Amino acid sequence: xxxxxxxxxxxxxxxxTWCWGLNAIISRLAVGEISPMQLVTLRWLGVVLILLVFARxxxxxxxxxxxxxxxxxxxxxxxxxxxxxxxxxxxGHHTTAINIGILQGSIPVFVxxxxxxxxxxxxxxxxxxxxxxxxxxxxxxxxxxxxDSLGDLAVNRGDLFMLIACFFYAAYSVxxxxxxxxxxxxxxxxxxxxxxxxxxxxxxxxxxxQGWVMPTRLGWILALLVTLLPSLIAxxxxxxxxxxxxxxxxxxxxxxxxxxxxIMAVIFLREVFELYHALALLLVLGGIWLSEIGKSRPAVK
Numbered sequence: 001x002x003x004x005x006x007x008x009x010x011x012x013x014x015x016x017t018w019c020w021g022l023n024a025i026i027s028r029l030a031v032g033e034i035s036p037m038q039l040v041t042l043r044w045l046g047v048v049l050i051l052l053v054f055a056r057x058x059x060x061x062x063x064x065x066x067x068x069x070x071x072x073x074x075x076x077x078x079x080x081x082x083x084x085x086x087x088x089x090x091x092g093h094h095t096t097a098i099n100i101g102i103l104q105g106s107i108p109v110f111v112x113x114x115x116x117x118x119x120x121x122x123x124x125x126x127x128x129x130x131x132x133x134x135x136x137x138x139x140x141x142x143x144x145x146x147x148d149s150l151g152d153l154a155v156n157r158g159d160l161f162m163l164i165a166c167f168f169y170a171a172y173s174v175x176x177x178x179x180x181x182x183x184x185x186x187x188x189x190x191x192x193x194x195x196x197x198x199x200x201x202x203x204x205x206x207x208x209x210q211g212w213v214m215p216t217r218l219g220w221i222l223a224l225l226v227t228l229l230p231s232l233i234a235x236x237x238x239x240x241x242x243x244x245x246x247x248x249x250x251x252x253x254x255x256x257x258x259x260x261x262x263i264m265a266v267i268f269l270r271e272v273f274e275l276y277h278a279l280a281l282l283l284v285l286g287g288i289w290l291s292e293i294g295k296s297r298p299a300v301k
Contacts, residue, residue, distance in 0.1 A: 005244060006244070006245060008244065009240075009241045009244035009245045009250070010253075012237040012238075012240055012244070013237070013238065013241040013253035013256075014253065014256060015233070015234070015237055016234045016237040016238045016241065016253070017253055017254060017256040017257045018256075018260045019230045019234035020104065020230055020234055020257045020260075020261075021101055021258075021259070021260025021261035021263075021264060022230065022260070022261075022264060023226060023229075023230040024092075024098075024101045024261040024264075024265070025097050025261065025264045025265060025268055026225060026226055027089050027091065027092030027097065027100060028096070028100075028265075028269055029222055029269075030089060030092060030222050031092060031093055032216075033215060033218045034219030034220075034222060034223060035203075035206060035210070036086060036089035036090045036092070036093070036206070037086060037089075037205075037206040037207075038203060038206075038215060038219075038223075039089050039222065039226065040082065040085045040086050040089060040199045040202065040203070041196065041200065041203045042215075042223040043223060043226045043227045043230075043231045044082070044192055044196035044199055044231065045196050046223065046227030046228075046231070047192045047195075047196075047227055047232050048189070048193050050227070050232060051188070051189040051192060052189075054185075055186065055189050058182075058183045058185040058186040058189070059185075059186050059189050059190075061183070061186065062182035062183055062186030062187070063186075065181065066180065066182060066186060066187070068180070070190070073180075073187070073190050073191055073194060074194045075175070076172055076175050076176075076191050076194075077190070077193070077194030077198070078194060078195070079168040079169070079171050079172045079175075080168065080171070080172025080173070080175075080191070081172075081191060081192065081194075081195030081231075081235075082194075082198040082199050082202070083165070083168045083198075084166075084169045085165075085195075086165075086202055087161045087162070087164055087168070088100070088161075088162065088165050090158075090161050091158040091161040091162045091165065093158065094157050094158025094159075094161070095156050095158030095162070096265065096271050097261055097271060098141075098258075098265045098266075098271050098277055099141055099156070099158070099159055099162070100158075100261065101257050101259075101260070101261020101265070102138070102141045102261070102262070102277065102280050102281065102284065103141060103162040103163060103166065104162070104254055104257045104258065104261075105134055105137055105254065105257070105280075106135070106163055106166045107166045107169055107173070107254040108131075108134060108170075108252045108254055108255060109131050109134050109135055109138075110166060110167050110170030110171070111173045111247055111252075112127060112131055114170055114173075114247075115174055115177075115247055118174055119174065119177060119247075121246075126290050126293060130252075130286070130287040133283045133284070133286045133287040134255065134283065134284055134287030136283045137279075137280040137281070137282075137283030137284035137287065138280070140276055140279055140280040140283065141159070141276065141280040144274075144276060173242065173247045173250070174247050176239060176242045176243075176247055177247045179239075179243075184236050184239045184240050184243070185236065188235055188236055188239060192231075192235075241253070252287070255284050255285060255287060258280070258281055258284055259281065259285070262277065262281065
């Protein structure tokens with residue numbers, strides 16, 4: 001029987017992962033409509049403007065505490081918001097939405113390992129098996145079901161970008177366990193502001209290299225969608241989910257992203273769902289199940 005406390009966390013994290021699955025679709029739709037760094041900058045600018053309107057009281061109330069943690073929050077916003085999304089949207093130019101979604105299943109692996117190394121949270125044997133299954137799923141999709149391609153270093157660079165992005169988001173997820181005791185909106189507002197500021201040099205460098213191309217009408221619509229769903233709603237829900245059940249257990253819910261991303265990619269992008277995708281999904285979903293039922297419990301004295 002799931003208590004109300006955990007049920008609320010599970011609902012928050014399920015909506016979060018649906019939004020992130022949608023983000024994989026947007027990363028593909030954005031190709032040719034809006035550049036990767038433009039999308040990153042506009043999404044966080046939009047979030048900052050919205051929070052300045054609706055979260056001013058939270059920010060003002062929490063500011064004395066937030067100010068003392070600005071270096072830490074700056075690192076969190078840079079890793080979890082700016083760098084993750086920059087690599088995410090660049091990956092969308094080189095790999096499929098299905099691959100992007102499935103590769104996000106590597107985040108729980110990094111989260112559990114980070115929780116072990118940084119927070120000293122033990123990993124049970126069953127959780128370890130879940131980690132291995134997830135890794136096998138990631139390897140399957142990265143190699144397109146042909147493991148010999150890994151030995152030849154023939155991995156798609158878009159897939160590689162996604163794995164690096166997942167490392168940054170996992171570091172952010174682990175860091176949330178050490179968040180200051182403030183409201184979710186106040187915390188998120190500061191990190192979103194940092195994410196926008198850090199994105200400015202990236203969009204400037206992109207413009208220097210490629211020139212400035214104004215986003216199309218669809219590009220502006222996509223920027224609005226990522227502002228409202230993956231950026232605003234999903235991040236607030238994820239922060240609350242981590243606060244309710246911890247980073248290790250919340251992180252495994254990211255494994256639902258491949259399911260949502262794969263379904264939407266087939267429906268909206270007409271991408272082909274291959275046999276190796278199905279195998280990878282089974283491995284990843286098996287990992288989330290084992291990681292949840294094998295969560296470490298405190299010893300009874």
